Amino acid sequence: MQYSFASRAQTLLTSPLRNIRALAKRDSFISLAEELPAEELFPQHSLAEAAAAVLSQDPRSLQYGEAEGYGPLREWLSQDLGRRKGVHVQPDHILLTTGTQQALDLLVRVYVEPEDPVLIESPTSPGMLQVLRLQGARIIPIEGDEDGLLPDELERQIVEHKPKLLMAAPNFTNPTGVMWSLERRRQVLERCAKHELLIVEDDSYGDLYFADAEGIEARERIPSLFSLEQPQGNHVLYIGSFSKTVAPALRTGWAAGHRRLIEMMTAVKQMADWQSSLLNQRILQHMLDSKHFDLEEHIRMLNREYRTRLKLMIELLKRKQWKHARYAVPEGGMFLWVELPPGLNGDALLRAALLKGVAFLPGSMCSPSEKADGCIRLNFTHPGRDELLLGMNLISEAVTEFTARS
Numbered sequence: 001m002q003y004s005f006a007s008r009a010q011t012l013l014t015s016p017l018r019n020i021r022a023l024a025k026r027d028s029f030i031s032l033a034e035e036l037p038a039e040e041l042f043p044q045h046s047l048a049e050a051a052a053a054v055l056s057q058d059p060r061s062l063q064y065g066e067a068e069g070y071g072p073l074r075e076w077l078s079q080d081l082g083r084r085k086g087v088h089v090q091p092d093h094i095l096l097t098t099g100t101q102q103a104l105d106l107l108v109r110v111y112v113e114p115e116d117p118v119l120i121e122s123p124t125s126p127g128m129l130q131v132l133r134l135q136g137a138r139i140i141p142i143e144g145d146e147d148g149l150l151p152d153e154l155e156r157q158i159v160e161h162k163p164k165l166l167m168a169a170p171n172f173t174n175p176t177g178v179m180w181s182l183e184r185r186r187q188v189l190e191r192c193a194k195h196e197l198l199i200v201e202d203d204s205y206g207d208l209y210f211a212d213a214e215g216i217e218a219r220e221r222i223p224s225l226f227s228l229e230q231p232q233g234n235h236v237l238y239i240g241s242f243s244k245t246v247a248p249a250l251r252t253g254w255a256a257g258h259r260r261l262i263e264m265m266t267a268v269k270q271m272a273d274w275q276s277s278l279l280n281q282r283i284l285q286h287m288l289d290s291k292h293f294d295l296e297e298h299i300r301m302l303n304r305e306y307r308t309r310l311k312l313m314i315e316l317l318k319r320k321q322w323k324h325a326r327y328a329v330p331e332g333g334m335f336l337w338v339e340l341p342p343g344l345n346g347d348a349l350l351r352a353a354l355l356k357g358v359a360f361l362p363g364s365m366c367s368p369s370e371k372a373d374g375c376i377r378l379n380f381t382h383p384g385r386d387e388l389l390l391g392m393n394l395i396s397e398a399v400t401e402f403t404a405r406s
Helices: 007-013 016-023 044-057 071-085 099-111 126-135 151-161 182-194 225-229 259-272 278-289 295-316 346-356 385-405
Strands: 094-097 117-121 138-142 165-168 198-202 236-241 253-256 335-339 375-379
Touching: 007 126, 044 278, 071 094, 071 253, 071 278, 094 099, 094 259, 099 126, 099 165, 099 198, 099 236, 099 253, 099 259, 117 126, 117 151, 126 138, 138 151, 151 182, 165 182, 182 198, 182 225, 198 225, 225 236, 253 259, 295 335, 295 385, 346 375, 346 385
Parallel strands: 117 138, 117 165, 165 198, 198 236
Antiparallel strands: 094 253, 236 253, 335 375
């Protein structure tokens, strides 16, 4: 029969990421395109011990659980967010989700009607764009600079479009790696609060802050939008995940915010999957509570290694092929955003790179307009150092071939 899919669903089938992920399964293929941490750095031994303990202690670990998520893990998260990030939120204001992508999806489902205007950073993450497109939202990009979103531009777009949401990632924005300044955070928060605009603050990459690594003079951590508005405000939904710091396969993220928001998201989550994996949440909570695992030390280790890989990538971009490329070195996160030499197009360069066995994310995947077509996003956290070197060499070859033709 002929299936009649919703028109907006077709965007899911045409994404270049589908092809890249299929190719990435090959042993010889190198992907600098995806949002992946380094699997060799996963706390495998600690997770194995936690899994064995949880499975041997209580068969209820294999049972259905609460839609809101495992209570002791929500309590642990409430305490950890307060201690490490100055985010003070009660456990009953936290919903555990299957990663940040589900948190975004649940909120958009209950908050955004088709054709509702939604403000996003320009450029922004492909996952955020997919969620909004599938819901039929009208996506309005907001420009920014090295300090974050431009407040006057934000104000103008709010007044003109009367949007339903602002979706942003102030800590190491995907894909640009920008870390918003404290003053810019306050300006954005002030304008959104004035117009009663809800902000979805994605802090998926906030822990990957290289100033926290040993041997680097650490700056004081810049407060989140959520913590800046507390305790009296309710204009921010704060979301995050353990995927980038512990392991993606645990599929454990969270949303924290006003109780009414959490209740509505929980209600639609019960329709979507009833609950995220209770077993995974109990394993994670057992490991985090263990005396043999130190999350902060684990994160420092990640930041030391990821900083080294970023430095390697920067050195490789100093070659003559990249002479006219432009980029800002991020202070953390997982990505380097590169404006290609004049005349190069990210999609065309990707097609040439794929033939050589390497991939990156073209800028077109990160913007609803054509403004980012001359840019690419490079992931430096997943490939090992040798793989990163080879992958960058292959991309450089593709750049050389293109510039030789022009």
